[in-house]
Amino acid sequence: MSKKKLLFKEHRFFDEAGDTTFYGKGRIPLIGKNGSSNVFILGMVTFNEPLQPIRDEIIRLQQEIETSPYYRNVPSVIKRVQKKGKYFFHAKDDLPEIKKEFFDFIKTIDCSIQVAVGRKNIDIFENQHNRKEAAFYADLLSYLIKDEFLKHPRMVLNIAERASSTAINNLENGLQKAKDRFRKKYPEKENKTKVSFTVQKFTDEPLLVLADYLCWTVQRIFEKGETRYYDYVIDQIEVVIDVYDGEKIYNSENPLSKKNKVSPQTP
Numbered sequence: 001m002s003k004k005k006l007l008f009k010e011h012r013f014f015d016e017a018g019d020t021t022f023y024g025k026g027r028i029p030l031i032g033k034n035g036s037s038n039v040f041i042l043g044m045v046t047f048n049e050p051l052q053p054i055r056d057e058i059i060r061l062q063q064e065i066e067t068s069p070y071y072r073n074v075p076s077v078i079k080r081v082q083k084k085g086k087y088f089f090h091a092k093d094d095l096p097e098i099k100k101e102f103f104d105f106i107k108t109i110d111c112s113i114q115v116a117v118g119r120k121n122i123d124i125f126e127n128q129h130n131r132k133e134a135a136f137y138a139d140l141l142s143y144l145i146k147d148e149f150l151k152h153p154r155m156v157l158n159i160a161e162r163a164s165s166t167a168i169n170n171l172e173n174g175l176q177k178a179k180d181r182f183r184k185k186y187p188e189k190e191n192k193t194k195v196s197f198t199v200q201k202f203t204d205e206p207l208l209v210l211a212d213y214l215c216w217t218v219q220r221i222f223e224k225g226e227t228r229y230y231d232y233v234i235d236q237i238e239v240v241i242d243v244y245d246g247e248k249i250y251n252s253e254n255p256l257s258k259k260n261k262v263s264p265q266t267p
Contacts, residue, residue, distance in 0.1 A: 008051045010152050012145070015160040015202065015211035017041040017092075017219035020133035022125050031120045038262045039222045040118045042140040043215040048110040051207060058206035061105060062087045065098060088202075089209045091216035099213075103232055106210055112238040113214040116140040117222060119244045119262055137165035141174035143241055146181040149193040157195060160202045160211070171197050218256070225261035 018037035021030055030036040047054065065071050066087035072078075076093050080086075089102050118140050129135035148155060159166050175195055182191055202208050217229040218240055230237065240250040242260075250256045 008047055008049070010154050011047065011051065011156045011158055012148070013045040013047075013158045013205075013207050013211050014141075014144075015043060015208050015215055016137075016162065017043075017212070017215035018223070020136050020165065022120060022122065022131075022133070029122060031122070032263070037219070037223060038120060039219070040120065040136065040140070041115060041215050041219050041222070042118070042137065042144065043113045043115045043211045043218070044144040045111055045113045045207070045211045045214065047207070048112075054109060055206045057105070058089070058209060061101070062089060062206070065101075071095070071098070084203050086203075088206075089213070090202075091213045099229075102209070102213060103229065106213060106233055106236065109210070109236075111210060112236050113211065114144055114238050115215060115218050115240045116143045117218065117240060117242045119242070121244050124244055134164045134167070134170045135173070137162070138170050138174035138177060140243060141171070142177035142181060143243055143247075144178075145175070145195075146178040146185070149179075149182050149191045150186070150189065152193060154194045155196075156198060158198045158200070158205060158208070160205075160208050161199050166199045168197060168199075171199070221256045221258070221260050222262050225258035227256065227258055230256060 018040040020040050021036045024030045024034070032038045063086075065077065066081060074095060076095065077087055080088060080090075089098070091099065091102075094102070118136060125131060125136060129139065145155075145157070157171075159171070164170060179191060182189075200208075202212070214233065214237060217233060218237070220226040221230055234252055234255060238251065240256060242248040242250070250260075
């Protein structure tokens, strides 16, 4: 395969599940309350096959659902078409039948995801992240990319837009943290990898949907103790790092289970 055709190996695709909200008005903790999640999850997908055919197939599947007599009167489908002018997959809101279709599709793709789970710990948020949600995001990002520098001389990080968290200065902060962690872990190695960022709206890059779905499968365990989706695609979930629980590592040999469900921190 030509060097040009292997360019897909340099790309990583990032999306998240959950939210980075810690406080409501009056700095009242909202963790696990009023729709706020107990954890924030960031995932990085790597593809081991050319990107454009996958992208084209996702678009085809979306169009098929949009025009299907079976789905066209479904409120969630109508709402997305009206809002964006097209249907797009989104794990949190997709119908069970649609989820099944897309999970089946994911299993046909040669890809894997690495996931960083950030438990919402108020002490860490106050002392390590200076109460800044963007710093929380950057910290998780650094854990995902710190071991990638040895793999390629160039990396393109394709990231779903998320307000100030994905502002270029915050992404650069995450990259610097990753470089620092790399130097600490591999003091004898030199990091020459050039990294660039492509930040775009989730609906503008179909490949981000795989990161969305796979992050959602991990979120279901930490929030609900539900493992059925994770068990179905476990072969494509390379590693899960529970960052603020001692950086515990989960993989196919040490899988997540319903015991990984977390409870909100009590003030």
